[in-house]
Amino acid sequence: MSTAKGPLKGRAARLGRLMPSGPSSAARTPFVLLVFVLLGGGLIALLLLNSALNQGSFKLRELKDRTTELTDEEQALQRDVDDYAAPDALERRARELGMVPGGSPAFLGPDGKVLGDPSVAVAPKPDPTPTPTPSTKATQKTPPNTGTGPTGTGRARTAPPAAPPASAPPATAPATAPTTSGR
Numbered sequence: 001m002s003t004a005k006g007p008l009k010g011r012a013a014r015l016g017r018l019m020p021s022g023p024s025s026a027a028r029t030p031f032v033l034l035v036f037v038l039l040g041g042g043l044i045a046l047l048l049l050n051s052a053l054n055q056g057s058f059k060l061r062e063l064k065d066r067t068t069e070l071t072d073e074e075q076a077l078q079r080d081v082d083d084y085a086a087p088d089a090l091e092r093r094a095r096e097l098g099m100v101p102g103g104s105p106a107f108l109g110p111d112g113k114v115l116g117d118p119s120v121a122v123a124p125k126p127d128p129t130p131t132p133t134p135s136t137k138a139t140q141k142t143p144p145n146t147g148t149g150p151t152g153t154g155r156a157r158t159a160p161p162a163a164p165p166a167s168a169p170p171a172t173a174p175a176t177a178p179t180t181s182g183r
Helices: 011-018 029-085 087-096 134-141
Strands: none
Touching: 029 087
């Protein structure tokens, strides 16, 4: 080996033999092309992955919003159910249907004895000046259950009451005031 200054000596000569002299035997074009293809493919894959993640996050946000909306609707419906199931609402709707509060209940013991003093339900006297509402118009068309006749049980038109056993004292029908809803 020789340089422009002259031949190399000693250590420099040994290192010079390790370096190829002259034109390179390996072509650089396919290697550079391979690097560009790998980088381009990686960028495209990264772009597609990012797009898929963004699409998934939009879908997730949409589903969360829908879940929130349905939860709010469920809670509103549950409030409506609770309002309709409240004792005062049940009492009001029962009165609109012409039902009256039941009288004193009687129970049959295991030996057949009648426990308690049964009484017939009596309809309260109507107000002298009722205000016409759609619900009172419906109850005015059908007379309320007054507690007399075969359906005078105080319940909504059920089977006639069973006669008390012969050993029980006769039931009296005291005029009772309407009961409240238990409050």
